[in-house]
Amino acid sequence: MAENLLEVNNLKTYFYTRGGTVKAVDDVSFGIRAGETLGIVGESGCGKSVTALSIMRLIARPGKIVAGEINFNGEDIMEKNQNELTDLRGSKISMIFQDPMTSLNPVYTVGFQIAETVKRHRKDVTHEQAWRRAVEMLDLVRIPDAKRRAKNYPHEFSGGMRQRVMIAISLACNPQLLIADEPTTALDVTIQAQILELMKGLSKEFGTAVMLITHDLGVVAGSCQDVIVMYAGHVVESAPVKQLYETPAHPYTIGLLQSIPRLDDQRGVKLNPIAGQPPDLLNPPPGCPYAPRCPRVQTRCWQERPELVQVGRGTQAAACFYPS
Amino acid sequence: MIQQTPMPPVPPARDANTTLVDVRGLKVHFPIKGGLLGRPVAHVKAVDGVDLFVRRGETLGLVGESGCGKSTTGRAILQLIRPTSGSVKLGGTELTTLSEREVRKRRKDMQMIFQDPFASLDPRFSIGQIIAEPLQNYKKYNNKKELQDEISHLLEIVGLNPFFINRFAHEFSGGQRQRIGIARALALHPSFIVADEPVSALDVSIQAQVLNLLEDLQEEFGLTYLFVAHNLSVVKHISDRVAVMYLGRVVELAKSEALYEMPLHPYTQALLSAIPVPDPTIEERRKRIILEGDVPSPVNPPPGCNFHPRCWKAQEICREVIPPLEEKQFGHYAACHFPG
């Protein structure tokens, strides 16, 4: 296996609230190779966003990264100080967020916001050069009439365009890794298709690795090479994309795939919902976090927490005592 | 010069016996006030000539992207927003000409399930009070126990334990709150329910539970649904027929399978091709139709067919004449000059 660009080992991020300790991310490990797209799939509360924020070291009180290593390019991000981190963010690792409406500063032009990022990370660049790069980036993300539109303010763009601007900002310094946290969830489906195409194209062109976080199994199927599935702060399954959909091993993955309506479903097919309620992060059961809802639960599942074990051939792994 | 949408020929399927809801030429225009005197300077044409009908006991899906006017259509049908023009008939009775008071009398026949499970329940009311509200508006109870029994029964129907009748909305999860909303909508035993994005705000694993519940209830009580949503996969699953909206108009209306297998309108084709399918093999092989540009603003919709600026088939006529929603194949309507 090629060496990983990003390697997360045993990451634990807890939130210490007055109601108790929320184990948002509880012993998560995975890796991303250079140039590849990893999908992180899960529902709200599963810890996927917190994982991304932990990698960027953007966790604030009452949250804290209590354990784990995050190796980027061989160096441990946990060891870096604030200055090194701000150097890293934006230039080597970039992040785009879900809501394009609030991610951009409304009082500066988009060209300015892109140029600002460039100037922050390349001290030797002049203002004109930075501005030219900004226009270049806007062109790259296919904003028509980029030169003129660089002088527009965020409110003059539609939602889809604003997300393109976000992508432009994040790619301006040619990062090695782009973390995209639900980048298309707030967008219409036709716009989503545009944005995902764009991201795929740019990733291929510049060799940027992408960590795509989403709850949409369809998006993952179309954009990612490898996928990890998270539930209640744990990684429950990890596999190359085809294997995940063709031979899902963990009961949660199976349950999810069975419960979502598909366009190509036959009429009259009843959905198979996952029983039960979303997990309680304040008082998790001692064993497997999925035990309360698992149709295949056994005694052992309540008592011990399963580790990720290989299933089938290849790199597929599931955290289950009785995988498919 | 105003282009009028010609009234579509009455198809045989729309006869009075089976049609519960009949909407023709529905328009909802919101004025934008401006200038010194606050005169309307422009209008947001949220709904610009919608025709559709819903048969008794069926589910009509209403799908479209943001800004297409589907939520406004649902509300205009229920007279929560009074239409600017057009006709809405529920069980033969024309609703648009009724006074507010008369509409309120009819509310027990037409109810709504709201999108946001957190905002649609008054945080200061217990769930018992929330469900009691519609009941107390229309019925008299001899004593408190009668009312409570009815509320408990409703809670059981939607799968909630009636013991928690005195709890407050914030103590429940999103999916449960949505069930409370459904119980409230069912309380008066309406014949027609508009479900406005009822599962969009829920987790994926809970969506299936609520969708199944809606289907079960429809079967048990003979309900008629107008299911408004932006997720075509969900809509296709639960609906018998589907209407696709774009910029205030219905562009295609057909049975669910027919819509999927043979979409006639270019917008429907683009929409279907944009939806990701959870199957990497299919995704790999797909040829996507990527639409250029963004949805135009409903303040200034393009003349003629409002999809023509983004349509790859557009011709001269598309810019000049609004295509009517016509039956192109049996039971399959499309508003396009060059369908197929």
Add this chain to the structure above:
Amino acid sequence: MDTRKEQGQDLAQGAMLGRVPDPAMISMDEVSGMAEPELERSKRPATPLQDSLRRLRRDKRAMVSLGILVFMVLIALIGPPIYQHIGGPYVNQITGQTVGPQSYHNYYYENLADQDQGPSAQYWLGTDQLGRDILARLMQGILVSIFVALFVEVFDVVLGISIGVLAGYYGGLIDQFLARFTDIMLAFPGLLFIIMVAGIFGSSADSFFSHVPVIGPNGNARLLLVGIVLGIVIWPFTARLVRGQTLQLKEQQFVEAARTSGTTNTRIILRHIVPNLLSIVVVTATLNLSNTIVGEAGISLLGLGVQPPGSSLGKMIADGAQNITSYPREVIIPCIVLTLIVLCFCFLGDGMRDAFDPRSKD
């Protein structure tokens, strides 16, 4: 993470009916031998109000302030009767009479032989330039200040809520009226207006109402007038706040749901909108109380409010200011008390705002 959510999670697990009776599923109690916890059956439901009050109780600064204010009110109410029983008989050197504490511990009793005295066993905080007991006057002053403030606030809240809600919900004429009235009040120098009214009509009000019980001849009618005018000046601001909140609440989905359920507008206003407004109004009213007290003090300072022999904090400051160089104690004491009251209201108001605002950090 909200503690409410924590309760909700427990509730969520138990609130569903028809838990899967799948024979393959082995439940937890079979494994661990523990009975499944009786999910929240014993816990009483927490109304949002109780939640907020609980949060308020945790704010120590607000609680201390509340304690001080309650203490002051108690002192003002039961202090005088108690104080008037403490102390022995005493000979008034000017009149030659023997007087008991009922007299000399009274706020209007003058004894020119005992002017400007320091604190002693007889006069706990000393006397002012007319030989009146400062502590007694202080207690009376606090009472007057608080009563006027409460009167004004009740006026403010009642008018503010009713007109504000109607303006926000229905718009139209009422909204126009409110907007214009508020504009006038903003442009109008409120304090000057009060001074003018109190100055012109003050004495006539006094004589006019002196026969009415409770009000009496002690300048209370004038105070009432000041109170009414103060109320007229500040209610538009509360109304505007209420109007803004009403506009917001009107668009909420639960109001739309109430309309769909067939609820009439009147009931929507009374049962959905007003209860959701109360928290904001209570906070504003609490903060306004301190402003009103200061306002009344200012008016009395100018001699237009309470008349001698009546007492109010403002009056005491005015009187004491005349002797500020020789007997600074006489002005410092009422100043400290006034400042303390205002501070306490501010802290309490802040605490209430944090406790009632559902969006506050937890």
